[in-house]
Amino acid sequence: MRILHIFDHSLPIHSGYTYRSRAILKAQVARGWAVEGVTGPRQGVSDSGVETFDGLTFHRTTAHRPARAPLGEWREMRALAERIDSVVDSFRPDVLHAHSPVLNALAMLKVARARKLPCLYEIRAFWEDAAVGNGTGREGSARYRLTRAAESFAVRRVDRVAVICEGLRGDLIARGVDGDRIMVSPNGVDMGMFGTPLPRDSALAAARGLNGADVVGYVGSFYDYEGLGDLIAAMPALVAARPNARLLMVGGGPVDAALRAAAAASPVASHIDFVGPVPHAEVERYYSVIDVLAYPRKRMRLTDLVTPLKPLEAMAQGKLVAASNVGGHRELITDGVTGTLFAPDDPSAIASALAGLFANRSGWDERRATARAFVERERNWSSNVSRYQPVYQELIAAARTDTSWSRLPKVNA
Structure with a gap:
């Protein structure tokens, strides 16, 4: 299998987000899958359009001109979609796998529809709640509601959704998302x-x-x-x-x-x-x-x-x-x-x-x-990563037999 992951940021930046990303990619490589990553404009300036860290390949997106919301976010999403599209040409993935925040999912959706590729969106936290927790947002504000609406829009349109815990899964089900479309890929440790x-x-x-x-x-x-x-x-x-x-x-x-x-x-x-x-x-x-x-x-x-x-x-x-x-x-x-x-x-x-x-x-x-x-x-990544395999396989099989890939059969995972 060939999986193209879409991240907000990656190595060499050190954060809980990048450690989880590294663990997923390393565990998938160990299973013999071909994996690469695309990072969004928030990764920052790089000397090259493609960088390798710890044996993992990441395609960088050129930073956009700063602008106030929502223009700045729209520019980020457009730039990331263009970069994903160009990497699809060279890497030729079987599945697109975007990781939160939701801008990554929206950029992925644009490419997935145009290229008729199946896609999975993985949510590690809701962006609007993370902003409240970080002190950069306020629960119930216009920005909060807009971000929440964008999240709901994305999860209803991707082929499958992954979340890191039951709390997030329960929240999506309460929004009306079919629980059978949601797999749980819990946080783990690379032992x-x-x-x-x-x-x-x-x-x-x-x-x-x-x-x-x-x-x-x-x-x-x-x-x-x-x-x-x-x-x-x-x-x-x-x-x-x-x-x-x-x-x-x-x-x-x-x-x-x-x-x-x-x-x-x-x-x-x-x-x-x-x-x-x-x-x-x-x-x-x-x-x-x-x-x-x-x-x-x-x-x-x-x-x-x-x-x-x-x-x-x-x-x-x-x-x-x-x-x-x-x-x-x-x-x-x-x-x-x-x-x-x-x-x-x-x-x-x-x-x-x-x-x-x-x-x-x-x-x-x-x-x-x-x-x-x-x-x-x-919670060992060497075994946790196996949860993705049946979802990927069914997405790939359905995409090959059904050109209307938005009506794929359910996966119980």
């Missing part, structure tokens, strides 16, 4: 890349003052919806219960300055350590010195509908996970079995949950082993 935990890095622990400490960590992007301000606010109560508690913050993002200011103003500021962003190849060193990974996401539509990737990486690293009790986390974590869930938006609940974990280490080994086994069994 070959991230599944062999390093031994504790004693030198790093000593350098960060973590020897003998109860270490809570967060590794990821600093967005407001991640609830990291609540984690910092929980530290005085946690330190009162566990005087050797330390918080290690690894990463960066839009609320970095605000979080650092909150930490500096905390009465336990000396117990909070901001590392900043680190190269992906160095992340496992920091996992090795952390006892419990904390994910205190706020409760909102985005976090209730979407499953994050980072808790799965922590489980694969054999780490304990504690997370807020929102819908996206509940799809990944069984409270008391594979992790600990605490009330969202509540620093006292965070402190209580973390203090309880450190006070009782007797079940740690069993819980870490159970969580890692869950990732290996159900």
Whole structure:
């Protein structure tokens, strides 16, 4: 099979989005499929129209002239559609596979109709909800409603829809989308890349003052919806219960300055350590010195509908996970079995949950082993990618026998 993927951005940019993209492409290549990617104008300027990273080929779209919405988005979509169309000529794919945001799906649809190619649209989060979570949009605004309408328009016109979790699938079904047209391709971990935990890095622990400490960590992007301000606010109560508690913050993002200011103003500021962003190849060193990974996401539509990737990486690293009790986390974590869930938006609940974990280490080994086994069994990309195969195959078969490819038979996946 020959699959052309359409992305917002890709390697060498490092983000949860690009790590999932890389994992999908690598796993599909390992199955013997021919895969390449096209990225939109938001990838930024590149020296070449085609770039290769980590053995994967990406075709770049020339950045458009800046313009205010919605003209800017229309230009992006037109430029991306033109680039997809040109790559179709050279790569000759069997299937077009676009990944959110919705502009990618709309650009893909234009080419799919003209070229009579079957297409799959994969939603990782609803763009309008992501904007609210990032602080760049407001729920119920005109822009929010327009983006939601565009999403609904796209999912009704592509041949198949993929989503990363049941929360997104349920939302689409509530909009009237036939559930049999929606496959779930959950977030996973490339165990070959991230599944062999390093031994504790004693030198790093000593350098960060973590020897003998109860270490809570967060590794990821600093967005407001991640609830990291609540984690910092929980530290005085946690330190009162566990005087050797330390918080290690690894990463960066839009609320970095605000979080650092909150930490500096905390009465336990000396117990909070901001590392900043680190190269992906160095992340496992920091996992090795952390006892419990904390994910205190706020409760909102985005976090209730979407499953994050980072808790799965922590489980694969054999780490304990504690997370807020929102819908996206509940799809990944069984409270008391594979992790600990605490009330969202509540620093006292965070402190209580973390203090309880450190006070009782007797079940740690069993819980870490159970969580890692869950990732290996159900969230391992080498097996997850097989979910695409029956969908691709039926799309290809139907396109070859039925020229009206918008009326394809249903796939139960």
